[in-house]
Amino acid sequence: MRLNLDVYSSGDSWIHRWQPKQKLIGLGGVIFAFASVHDLRLVPAMLMVTAVFYASSNLPASFLLNRLRYPGLFLFGMVSLLPFLSGETVIWQWGLLSLYKEGGIAVALIAARFFSILTLGLILLATTRFVVLIQVLRSLGLPPVLADMTLLSYRYLYDTADNLATMQTAMRLRGFDQSRKWFFLHPNWQTLKQLAALAGTLLIRSYEQSEQVYQAMRLRGYGVRRAGYGVQGMGHEGAGEGGKCLTSWSTIALWVTLLVAAGFVIAEILL
């Protein structure tokens, strides 16, 4: 399992250089504005804004296509029947099967919103280093416990995934074959028990590792109450790359983006 959250974060585009705090607020505003779009006439504008942002980010098209594949299929599974179930205006009929205009419009809207919101989310996550994003969220009020947990989970996700892969290989080498003795729609309890032991071992290993991690963190002063400073956290109290040096163009970009977001919300109300 590869997370690849930071693969494209060192790219060179104005979105990469955009101050992370302004970028988070700006793109977040547009994401929620897109979620409020219910008028089909706003869809071309929404897709155009999305395309401009994606083109500006210099991210490869293959990255977007790869990331769209799985959630796109999931969404298709969820809404594909809607044009056949919802609506009153029949636009095509074959026997008992009718295709309704209203259901078709609803699917088109959902698909366009999904594509635009997912793309903007990808731009935000792919053009900002993960640690910086957490620093920005921290400066915006994310509780320290949540920030610490997120950073530590991120740090140990790779290790845990490697652990699981090693254990699964070891199980296979010892003759474990999860497909044996399974009947149609009927689980094999022995195999299920072995898979539960696999998941349990993974939890125990992580738990034991967490005790060592905690002791190491404690030795470095984590959790120690200092006069006037509160409890010592993981060192993300400062705004880091995200909070200082507000460049004027970053602020202008934020305002322009928020104006675009407001434009969609106002247009949705007026149309």
Add this chain to the structure above:
Amino acid sequence: MHVPDGILPAQVCIGGYAITGLVTWYSLRQINRMQDPTQGVPKAALLTAAFFVASLIHIPIPPASVHLVLNGLLGCVLGYYAFPAILIGLFFQAATFGHGGLSTLGVNAVIMGIPALLAYHIFRLRQKLNGRVKSSMASGIFAFLAGATGLTLSALLFFTIVVTTIPANLDAATERAAVLALLLAHIPLAVLEGIFTVMLVLFLERVKPELLQNEG
């Protein structure tokens, strides 16, 4: 069982974030009441990573295979850390695989996290049977209830939110019938989740019992 981006209107997404904020605040308040709140952070963080990875294990149910949700089990093991852990896990799932989404992160946290907290309280009830039945039997019964309730309640929330917000112009009775039908279809999965939770809890109780002892 994650609501993707684009399905829900902005009001529901914002409402989801508001409820998530409230439940996170409540969970953190309970965590801060513990003797040493920071002591649980590495444990919760590494177990969050472990749960995230463990949920990728395929359970073969021929002719297909399923992923377990494990939110009930997460509640049993992490207690009040379960809600923040689920929020973080969902964020990683949205960021890495596109399961769920950033706009629906709050709603998805409510769908998965509130049942996990309920599962934690159900699992704690096993202490009330202390002395009356064998300890492993009490753990087994309440682990099953926690695991099965976690998934069932998540499925109920998921289908209710999706069916009532998708613009399908269905009347209330049809919506109720659709939610009920989808929920009934998930009963076998809830039973499987419950059984898997029992197996895992009994394994942990035998090998590492302190993993199941949450301050509350």
